[in-house]
Amino acid sequence: MPDGIGERTTTIGAEIGRARPRGEARRAVRGEGGYVDDHGLPRMLHSVFVRSPHAHARIERIETTAARAMPGVRAVLTGADLRDEIAPIDFSTDIVGHRVPRFPALAEERVRFDGDPVVVVLAESRAQAADAAARVDVRYAALPCVLGVEDASDPSSPVLHAELGGNVVYDDPHDEHVYGDVDGGFRRADRIVRATVRSQRHGGVPLEGRGGLASFDRGTGELRYRVTAQSAHSVRHQLARHLGLDHQAVHVVIGDVGGAFGSKWSISREDIVVCAAARHCGRPVRWTEDRAEALRSAGSAREDLVRMEAAVTAEGDLLAVRAHVVMNQGAYPTAAPMPAIADLVRTTLPAALRLPAFAFRATVVASNKSPYFTYRGPGAVETLARERLLDAIAHELDLDPVALRLRTTITAAEQPTSMATGATLDRVTVRETLDRAIERIDLPAFRAQQRDGWSRGEYRGVGIVTSLQPNPAFADWWQSWGSMQEPEPVRLAVGPDGRVTVLISQAPSGQGHETTMAQICADELSVPFDAVRVVTGDSDRGAFFFFGTSGSGNAPMTAGAISVAARRLREQLEQAAAAVYGVASEGVRLRDGRFVLPDGTAVPLRELAEQVHLRPDRSPVSLFDLEVAHSFRRGPGGWWCATAACWADVDVELGVVRLERFLIVHDCGTMINPAVVRGQLQGGVAQGIGGALYEEHAYAADGRMVATDLHDYLLPRATEVPPIEVVHLDAASPVDLDFRGVGEGGAVIASAAVVQAVEDALRPFGARFDRLPLRPERVRAAIAARGTVEGQTGDEGA
């Protein structure tokens, strides 16, 4: 039975909606956080990986003798050495048409990308391990490599995984998903508008790289792995099955995580190797990747090509859209299946458009690049593609881009309705966010200033785009995506001191769960905020939950789970108090941590908890009456709805884009902590800006990674990110448990706004862009071309 149907219940406290400073902040600013590399163990060995310098090569020989003889070295392990200890990596799925190779954790016969791990060296210090790693002699015979999506789609391209017979690892088995009368739409169209979008390979790039600390107890046969990751249970699951251990013999602990953004959702091959090495050596093993390793091998995302055509009327109404996305998986699959990411694009691209017919096709190709790890809003190219298509329509029909969006976005009066793909659209407020944004912008004044600037050689532009994210949407969206939303487990327990522990199976990386989830519990249970402790990231404390901290799921799912569990616990506690104090249970109320009894006396929850735990012989109830476990299934949800506006100033001589201002107007239902919501959106927007203007996992034509440090992989700084104003449409929803996710939306929506703003600034030059990022050389070329720059560089995107 789903939870959360009906009107919002009145919460008792005042925590929900309060911009309370985060409980985690004190340890953050005092350097007292516990990140993975802050931990060590006695007799710990340090590991360093030897990685392929080639994009694609056959391994002819691995010589480790010299390395083994180096000071402090305790082991030098190859794939062959660990063959009996690690099962081939298997991320196969039941998705029809998805072709998944099995491959060794350490490359054995062949390397498939620059950074592919080949050997692990274990030594008494990291420096000794690194010295020895430099002495490992791997002989390679280079093979031709394939890098870009178009090259990899070519059947004659060099095949990465022979058993797959080609590099196309997923081609939609339906050939094309068709919704509505697409062909009819194209027949009736006044105009057919085509657009292409290419987003470059980039990704989460958290400041804390990957790493882990593994220890294996030979006495009990138990593996303990402290790791920086997004789901303790997913890591445990993958470790157990690849290392041949019982689930219950694997304990995964995730402490403070120094950023993740999706990039730490899948287990890495190195995690499995480090744990196997700890078992092999009988000593704890620490792994801390350096920045070059992170950029070469920690994965990258967003290398997507989308080709679209739209059937439109002369006025700009949409009759049908066809889209084909091609995604570049890189060399190996991860635990996050690429077809599911492509399906995110399919099921969100039509968004809140009034669009009667839609056809979609997805292709995924393998290439000699680092694997595609998920990145904040994995299907983000849907918003970029849709908004670029609308921009192309506006351009070809000579319509104002904002007027086109006002014309094509559904209104409140039309709801409930459904997306072309079948998902329910109800309480969608994209139109309201657009109206609110327009109110704040004063476009006529901006247009006048813009034209004035041209005479002075000043080129400024504004971009206004919208997005709709399924965080959490409704059940039929999940159905259209291909999988139902995983129910989320939570446990609440009152301890002997009357304090409440909230055990969740999330592994946050800065979202503030310890604060926001305690706010929920405090209000719903009616106890003081300080009486609640939220426990995360421990496979032995939180119940099994594969998904972890992912998909903007914390607000819609975890907060919902805690709300329902806390309401139940409150009833249970009131009944327990009635039994203990010998009064009628209807008359007992828990308020702010105290039971108010029928005669008006107040008894602290602590007193009851003490008696139940410490004098169970005198207690008519047991400690299990002070606990609740609940698996939360979402009832009706809602969509995260937003409009973003970006102001850009382009130096047409240098090609440099400077962003002046950014505005995001959004609706996330009921806010738990407005400061956290604002921070999530601002941080997401900054990443979207990085993707639009700066960031790229760039490869040379021979497949070597070019951007191996942060001098070359450019992250936006305080001077590149403009002030970001966040406007909440409403602070609270009338619907119960209407907490919608905000983690991904900012990152998803920002890039499209930036590109439109730059094109708007360059309107006098007619510059158009179909490829990101908009670095100075690309901007100058677009200005020089006085037209589109499609296909001006090779497919490698370097």
Place this chain on the structure above:
Amino acid sequence: MASRTTHFACNGESVAITVDPRTTAAEAIREQLGLTGTHVACQTGVCGTCTVLVDGEPVRSCLMLAVQLDGSTVTTVEGVGADHADGLHPVQRAFVEHHSFQCGFCAPGFVLSTVALLEGDEPLDREVIRDALADNLCRCTGYQAIVDGATAAAERLGRLDPPAGGVDA
């Protein structure tokens, strides 16, 4: 190479460490002094995450050798709030109040860079503060909350007049 012994003061205590000469200051502070609040993120001096104060000046400890600390006075994030009520320097307090961090990994570097800026004598305005904060990278916040926190701390320390109309939007 032979190990070398280096003497310096760290967070008010005199310390002596014996290191392989290639050991960076960041490694020595983390591994030998056990002060793990100094985080390392890029190893090439780009991100400022590993910033510590050496004789009051902000230094990227990933680019400095431990032996270069000899005779100096080092302040790490663990020590910067020691003389203040509740163990929080006004910069740390403002950062807590303004949600200036999310994952917290960059926080120690931002704290020390900002302390150095505010305890220096460069004339400040909001533009100068934003420019100065561009010495460090944050991947989570989009910087607005850090700019807000640093600005509030500057006002509290009398280094900046409160705004006539609203904070830096």
